[in-house]
Amino acid sequence: MTSDKNNSTKLDYNLVFTLLLLFIISCLAIYSAQTTGQYKENFLVKQILWYAVGVGIIASVITLDSDQLKKLTWYAYGFGLILLILVRVAPESIAPHINGAKSWFKVPALGSLQPSEFVKIFLILALAKVIEDHHLKNPVKTIQSDFWLLIKMGITTIIPIGLIMLQPDLGTSLVFLAIMLGMTFISGVSWKILLPIFAGGAFLIGIIFYFVLVQPDILEKYLGVKQYQFGRIYSWLDPYNYQSSEGYQLTQSLMSIGSGETSGKGYGNRDIYMPESQTDFIFSVVGEEFGFVGASVLISIFFLLIYHITKVGMETKNNFYTYLCVGVISMITFHVFQNIGMTIGLLPITGIPLPFISYGGSSLMGNMLGLGLVFSIRYHYKKYMFSTDA
Numbered sequence: 001m002t003s004d005k006n007n008s009t010k011l012d013y014n015l016v017f018t019l020l021l022l023f024i025i026s027c028l029a030i031y032s033a034q035t036t037g038q039y040k041e042n043f044l045v046k047q048i049l050w051y052a053v054g055v056g057i058i059a060s061v062i063t064l065d066s067d068q069l070k071k072l073t074w075y076a077y078g079f080g081l082i083l084l085i086l087v088r089v090a091p092e093s094i095a096p097h098i099n100g101a102k103s104w105f106k107v108p109a110l111g112s113l114q115p116s117e118f119v120k121i122f123l124i125l126a127l128a129k130v131i132e133d134h135h136l137k138n139p140v141k142t143i144q145s146d147f148w149l150l151i152k153m154g155i156t157t158i159i160p161i162g163l164i165m166l167q168p169d170l171g172t173s174l175v176f177l178a179i180m181l182g183m184t185f186i187s188g189v190s191w192k193i194l195l196p197i198f199a200g201g202a203f204l205i206g207i208i209f210y211f212v213l214v215q216p217d218i219l220e221k222y223l224g225v226k227q228y229q230f231g232r233i234y235s236w237l238d239p240y241n242y243q244s245s246e247g248y249q250l251t252q253s254l255m256s257i258g259s260g261e262t263s264g265k266g267y268g269n270r271d272i273y274m275p276e277s278q279t280d281f282i283f284s285v286v287g288e289e290f291g292f293v294g295a296s297v298l299i300s301i302f303f304l305l306i307y308h309i310t311k312v313g314m315e316t317k318n319n320f321y322t323y324l325c326v327g328v329i330s331m332i333t334f335h336v337f338q339n340i341g342m343t344i345g346l347l348p349i350t351g352i353p354l355p356f357i358s359y360g361g362s363s364l365m366g367n368m369l370g371l372g373l374v375f376s377i378r379y380h381y382k383k384y385m386f387s388t389d390a
Helices: 013-035 043-061 066-089 115-137 143-165 170-185 191-214 216-222 227-237 248-259 282-315 319-343 361-379
Strands: 105-107 111-113
Touching: 013 043, 013 282, 013 361, 043 361, 066 115, 066 143, 066 319, 111 361, 115 143, 115 170, 115 319, 115 361, 143 170, 143 191, 170 319, 191 216, 191 227, 216 227, 248 282, 248 319, 282 319, 282 361, 319 361
Parallel strands: none
Antiparallel strands: 105 111
């Protein structure tokens, strides 16, 4: 017997409220940023329009239950791969090079559309399907079955990463790895397999850093790493020595956030020029105008968002839904940590936007698509009065 009380509250109002707070902060920050930015466009109006499109995306996705999502998963994943291939081979008139990368489609009247932002969500769906199907076919866990699951997850992830690295776009590729890593933790793969892999990965990262600092020509020759990507590492480690070149954005961001001190200079009272402040460095706008207090409030809202999605994932008894929640959490958490980390010098600059706050149609629609999955989980979630199933 189904509880009528639970059926009458299908919409997740806590998630709606959190999203509304992020929308308000985004509008305030973008409006302030565009008044002192290097562009003459009205980014605020465009951001509001993208949010409206995002709400439409959520309204569409929320109607799909788990069975429908599973049926659509591989079609979406395949469609995403096709888009990544097309953006690579399309002529410059359709997919121009922007900042050294061929990652966007040029859409008349709308601007640019970045397929990889949507493929993130398609990957989350695909990995959730791979994990669930594997456990259904292998109810008894063994080292061999766990290893095979890891291989399937790796293949599913490495294909889009390979296409994205051809653009090239290292920052987005790291998001894909973060998604796979987060979903691997809850996939049930034995730690006897994971620990050696993680240890080997940490060792490999150490080796790469050694070559970046000592012999960068080897990475450039054999791995195709671009010179500007080395500059991001060097400017991260010693930004003030590269203040006139690669380190300019970071030093400006550090001065901007630092000058905000505890309570900030007040809304609209910024006096430090920050390039791309409406996109990748939107956090510096918040830090300068609202100080430590305002930045902490924003981070707290992100924490509430991630906490709520975690709660949704834990409440549902549908494993596929749980995997989806973990994928969305991994994506948002990595975006927030990387974006804020790069603006305060904790991490290298990778060009990753701050979710729901930075200006950008593709990024916002991709994140709204991810939240649409969470809304769908809550919308179709049912509790039964005489059962613990859901």
